[in-house]
Amino acid sequence: MQRLKALTWDHPRGYNALAAAARRLDLAESGLAIDWDKQPLEGFESYPIADLCARYDLVVLDHPHVGEAVDGDCLQPLESIFEEATINLLRAESIGPSLRSYHFTGQHWALPLDAATQVMAARADLLVGPAPVLWDEVLLLSQKTGKVALSLAGPHAALSFLSIATALGEPPAERDPDILVSEQVGTEVYDLMNELAARSPHVVRQKNPISILEHMAAHDDVALVPLVYGYVNYAAPVSGRPITFHNAPRLEPGDRPGSTLGGTGIGISRRCEVTPALKRHLLWLMSADAQIGFIPCHEGQPSRREAWHDAGVNARWGRFYSNTVATLEQAYVRPRHNGYIAFQSRASALLRESFLENAPARGVINRLQTLYADHRGSKGGER
Incomplete structure (x- = not known):
């Protein structure tokens, strides 16, 4: 069993869906366990990203930290993990500049889990x-x-x-x-x-x-x-x-x-061994099934464009998404x-x-x- 340490931020929007996803039976059956810790959102500004990556395999971060992470050589670029076609698909499916915001020095450094502005x-x-x-x-x-x-x-x-x-x-x-x-x-x-x-x-x-x-x-x-x-x-x-x-x-x-633009992405630290099971789990978190169903049902805020336009998601959450989607699509990075x-x-x-x-x-x-x-x-x- 591979057991990974992961860090996110201390709010239902930042923690609940990730923790619930880590409890899914298919994850355990794949031989993977993920333990999610949480800290206040301000903690990501208090601790250098390199220090967090030295202690955790997966780190939820905000895109302005990317330059610091690249200088500290503490994250693995998505290009070293996923095929180009997969990244292109993520770019097309992510709302506004969600994925683009993690692009720096020619590579992407986090998966756009959560979209906000x-x-x-x-x-x-x-x-x-x-x-x-x-x-x-x-x-x-x-x-x-x-x-x-x-x-x-x-x-x-x-x-x-x-x-x-x-x-x-x-x-x-x-x-x-x-x-x-x-x-x-x-x-x-x-x-x-x-x-x-x-x-x-x-x-x-x-x-x-x-x-x-x-x-x-x-x-x-x-x-x-x-x-x-x-x-x-x-x-x-x-x-x-x-x-x-x-x-x-x-x-x-x-x-x-x-x-x-705000929102958060999942960065994969240099210490993390990326197995096929982990890749499948991370891509599932980006999938329509997770982003339209699982994540909103666990108080998360999806990054997939389909979810922001979904009638059921909007009905459940007071039209939050459809009322603000134009702003997110045009958000400043x-x-x-x-x-x-x-x-x-x-x-x-x-x-x-x-x-x-x-x-x-x-x-x-x-x-x-x-x-x-x-x-x-x-x-x-x-x-």
Whole structure:
């Protein structure tokens, strides 16, 4: 019996389906056992990915860690495990840039298990009329109610900054990988966030997306979060009010909804012996059977496009998927060079501090660009 150690994140969406899949009878009959450990999502930023890969055979990771993993030579590329035709099929079946986000230095470094991006979360019972579609409408709702919250804790201030810049037509570092964002667009983004942050309910300012959504389900002081990572679990919660999810805001009707890709993938560490049984299990997790049936039934959030459009899946989960699929298909993919994660953390801290001080935009944007350049340095590589 081959026994593998595996690590994922501590939330029903990240753990339940993987643990249940590891208990399937066919896995044991194939001579494979997988023991899934879990840690807080923030733990993946606290521990270098190379350290985790030294202790685990399979590691669930977020795509911005790929550059660090490649520099640490701690993951096996998918190209060394699966045939080209299999990878091409995964690319076609995965929603939006889910698989592409794990492509770096010419190879793929994780299987796209779970798809997510920043979307709009609302308490429909607290809104008068439909949820906003445009950023101007979000701003107006904030001015009228004081119940529009920004997700700013941890890395999320920077992530929202990237998303709004994308909505304004300038996906960060895409035109020129050495320039995060132009001063003009950066100023527009900062001024919008600064105004919204000033009225954002204090009770959620230190909360991560999971805690914000839990708070929204239990209290009536937050009616809308314009950008927060979508968690299907809160669309049909066991307790509390259901939260409705919508596409991320746009600048104008028909524009791209600005949103920064999240989700997770399964990385295979260098220490892992990849057997035929393991390959079959991993590909089963990517299959229509698992992604449309098994994973949603175990509180997971699938990465397969079919699942996001499936009528049964949407009926069970409050149309979470169909309501936000357009945002995920067009989600912005962050830079993945080694050093990006550190930039993201420091940029978020800078933005939070600047909002508290009502600091002038120009100086903040210049400091963001300096931070980005410092953490890109000689580690630039691919995006």
